[in-house]
Structure formats: C-alpha cells, structure tokens
Ligand SMILES: Cc1cc2nc3c(=O)[nH]c(=O)nc-3n(C[C@H](O)[C@H](O)[C@H](O)COP(=O)(O)O)c2cc1C
C-alpha cells in the first residue's frame with residue numbers, strides 16, 4: 144500500500160515536472176520569437192519578472208523606497224495628513240515638520256504677535272451665491288467643498304459615501320459631467336449640477352440642452368445651482384472619455400446614452416463658441432431653472448477672463464455668471480491624454496490671483512463668487528487660496544483620499560483597488576459606504592477647522608478675513624515675499640502707475 148502510494152506520488156511529480164518544463168519551453172520559444180518586447184527577446188522567461196515587478200512597484204514603491212516628500216501627484220506627507228483628518232486623528236505630528244521651508248514656493252503664513260483668543264474667534268460666515276439675480280439664490284456654508292467627479296468615472300458606493308459625507312459636513316457636492324443620479328441625492332447634501340459638453344442628464348434625444356430636463360433637475364430642492372463646464376485643468380480642450388466597460392445600465396440611464404459604448408463628450412459645447420454665446424447660455428439656464436449658474440474652466444492666459452469681464456460690464460450684471468470655478472492645470476481626472484494633463488492650462492498658483500485681479504479690476508468681485516481648485520487638499524493650501532482671492536475651495540482628490548484612495552493611478556482602467564473608480568462589484572465591496580461617509584465628513588469638517596486655525600494664528604477672527612498680506616512664498620534665493628508683493632492688488636497697481 145505504502146509502496147503504491149509512493150509510486151503514485153513519484154508519477155505525479157514526474158508529470159508536474161514535465162508540464163512545467165513544457166510550459167517553460169513554450170514560453171521561451173514564444174519570448175524569443177515575438178517582436179514587440181526587446182527585453183523578452185533578449186532575456187526570455189526571466190524578462191517577465193521585470194513586468195511583474197514594474198506592476199507591483201506601482202503599489203510598493205511608495206511604502207519602501209520613496210521619501211515622505213518625494214512622490215507625485217501627492218507625496219506621502221500630504222496623503223497621511225488627509226488620512227489623519229479623515230480619521231479624526233487631529234492632523235497632529237510629533238518631533239517636527241519634514242516640510243522644507245527653504246524650497247521655492249513653500250508657504251509661510253504671517254503669524255500675529257497676538258493671535259485671536261479661542262473665545263474671540265467668530266464662525267466663518269456663509270456666502271450667498273446669486274443673491275438678487277437668481278430666483279432661488281444658494282447660501283453656501285462650507286469654505287471647502289466637493290469638486291465634480293462624474294458618476295461613471297467614480298463608482299456607485301463612492302458617490303453614495305460622498306453624498307452622505309457632504310451632508311454631514313455641510314458642504315456642496317458637484318455632480319461632475321455625468322449627470323445627476325439617485326446616489327447623489329441619497330445623502331441629502333447641497334448639489335451643484337454640472338453641465339458638461341455632452342450635456343449628460345439634461346440633453347434631449349439629439350444631444351441638445353433640453354429645457355424640460357433642466358426643469359426636472361431643478362425641481363429637486365437639493366440641486367442648488369448649475370455649472371457650465373467649459374474645461375477642467377487636467378484636459379482643457381478635451382471632452383470626457385468614459386470607456387465602454389464603465390458604461391453600465393444605470394450610468395447609461397443617468398447620462399441618457401447607450402449601454403457598453405464609449406461615452407465621449409465633444410471638446411467644446413457645440414452651441415457656445417463666443418463669450419456672448421456663453422453669457423446667453425448662462426442667462427437662459429438661470430431663467431429656466433431659477434437657480435444660480437456658474438462656469439468651470441481652466442485658463443491659459445488673461446484674455447478669456449478679461450473679455451468675460453468686459454462683456455459683463457457691457458451687457459449688465461444681470462447676465463453675469465453667479466460663480467466662477469477656476470481649475471488649475473495640476474487638476475485631476477478620471478482619464479486624460481498626458482500631453483494635455485502635463486502641459487496645457489495654467490497652474491492654480493498663477494491663475495487664481497490673476498483671475499481675482501481681473502474680477503476686482505472690473506468691479507465684479509462682489510457679484511461673481513470665485514472658487515479655486517487644483518491640488519488644494521490641505522488647510523495651508525486652502526488658506527493660501529483664500530488669501531489669493533477665492534471665496535470657496537473645491538477638491539476632488541482630497542476627498543478621494545478620504546474615501547481610501549491609495550494613489551495607485553489606475554482610475555482609467557476600471558481596476559481601482561479601493562473600489563472608488565471601478566464598477567467591478569468585487570473591488571467595490573471594500574468600500575463600505577457608512578464607514579467612508581464618516582471619513583468624508585471628518586475630512587471636510589477638519590479642513591474648515593484647520594483653515595480657521597491658521598486664520599486665528601494670523602490674528603484674524605475668521606477665514607474670510609484673509610488677504611494677500613497674510614501669506615509669504617519662499618523665492619529661489621531662499622528669502623520669502625508676501626503674496627501682495629508678488630501679485631499686487633489692482634488698486635496698488637493703479638497707485639504705482
Ligand atoms: C476621478 C475624477 C473625475 C473627475 N471628473 C470631473 C468631471 O466630471 N467634471 C469636472 O469638471 N471635473 C472633473 N474632475 C476634476 C475635478 O473636479 C477637479 O477640478 C480637479 O481634480 C482638481 O481638484 P483636485 O486637485 O483636488 O483633485 C475629475 C477629477 C477626478 C480625479
């Protein structure tokens with residue numbers, strides 16, 4: 144019996160060895176004869192390890208080899224900061240900062256000799272958007288808000304967790320260009336409905352803007368405003384691309400398109416080719432819906448904003464957009480061509496103060512609320528944006544980190560390991576809506592709290608008192624300059640002339 148068992152095991156061993164040898168020979172022959180991969184032709188079989196490690200490297204590099212401040216788009220120090228805020232762990236570090244105060248661009252806030260006492264601080268006031276111009280103006284309570292990420296680019300549980308978290312934190316949620324789904328409404332938060340170039344969710348059967356659909360969407364009390372998206376910083380001049388694999392039946396229904404086919408939006412609104420047409424569209428959507436209407440765009444220079452301001456002053460305040468979202472070239476995306484993501488559109492660092500200047504110069508800063516976005520994911524960057532002239536901050540990827548994103552950089556592949564940008568139910572299983580909604584809310588609330596904390600340290604009672612004098616930027620020679628010296632206020636410019 145024992146002998147028979149031994150013989151069987153021996154036979155099995157020989158068989159397995161034979162199969163392995165045959166597989167290796169097959170692989171060897173295939174590698175040396177194929178023509179696409181140099182490494183495999185030169186190093187058959189072992190060459191595969193390179194691809195394997197390259198793939199694993201995406202996940203492990205950040206843990207084993209990269210320093211705290213090394214990675215892009217977000218380094219570990221920044222990610223950890225967000226994770227701590229999301230877990231309500233206080234954003235506190237020990238021993239000392241690893242932030243280098245000597246590298247160009249480092250932010251230094253101007254602390255007051257006598258900071259505002261805890262008991263003297265005032266809550267940061269809410270701001271009304273569209274007051275006096277939209278039938279139903281929107282009172283926005285949170286300085287920090289949730290930027291557009293379309294349902295499609297992100298998953299159902301991600302949208303649900305964000306919606307619930309936004310409600311708890313009191314911030315708005317922008318739908319992104321993929322239309323309004325029941326999951327956006329689920330949490331009960333304030334919603335800004337974005338109208339992208341394909342007009343998903345508000346289009347008729349020919350893809351044109353449908354007044355009937357606009358009225359239906361506006362009938363949701365939660366939808367507080369509409370936003371015409373001209374472009375986003377990661378891909379100005381390119382429409383959204385949602386691969387067919389991500390166009391599930393519910394996504395197709397929300398967008399008003401066929402299931403399983405690539406969903407490609409035009410690279411410009413077909414009906415908007417001039418500033419006057421833009422202004423006409425804004426006024427029309429506001430008339431139909433009764434809600435404030437804004438624009439989202441990245442900018443490449445000053446011509447667009449200056450022409451916009453001139454046209455508004457020529458045609459009157461009533462036709463102005465109620466808010467303007469300026470997205471920096473460093474902004475994120477579900478999927479974008481690298482050429483556009485890397486090289487097109489100004490950084491928010493330059494765009495935001497210059498757009499604020501144009502609005503101030505044209506006397507429109509009070510009429511048009513200014514929102515900034517583009518890697519503004521920490522309280523320090525948000526406070527800088529307020530100093531530069533923003534009224535509100537939007538973030539997408541900050542909130543993705545609060546949902547558990549590990550920066551695996553696969554958002555376009557439907558294989559997101561954290562369930563955020565995939566429609567694979569197995570991967571979505573890891574994203575527990577109830578758990579992550581709490582983290583989303585914590586992140587937003589703690590961001591607002593920390594922004595206020597920086598204001599108090601600067602001697603201000605609340606964050607709306609920030610001006611450019613309150614932040615300094617380290618220059619190439621290691622010295623620092625106040626933001627109002629780098630971007631002087633228009634009045635100062637006039638005085639100097
Ligand atoms: C996954 C993903 C999807 C996005 N989808 C949209 C979109 O539908 N519409 C839009 O205007 N911007 C979209 N964006 C851009 C963000 O709204 C935001 O403007 C940009 O990422 C800058 O913010 P951040 O640096 O905090 O991420 C998307 C970004 C990401 C990461």
Ligand code: SF4
Nearest residue numbers: 548551552553554559
């Ligand atoms: S973890 Fe998911 S959401 Fe985050 S970068 Fe990777 S693929 Fe994108």
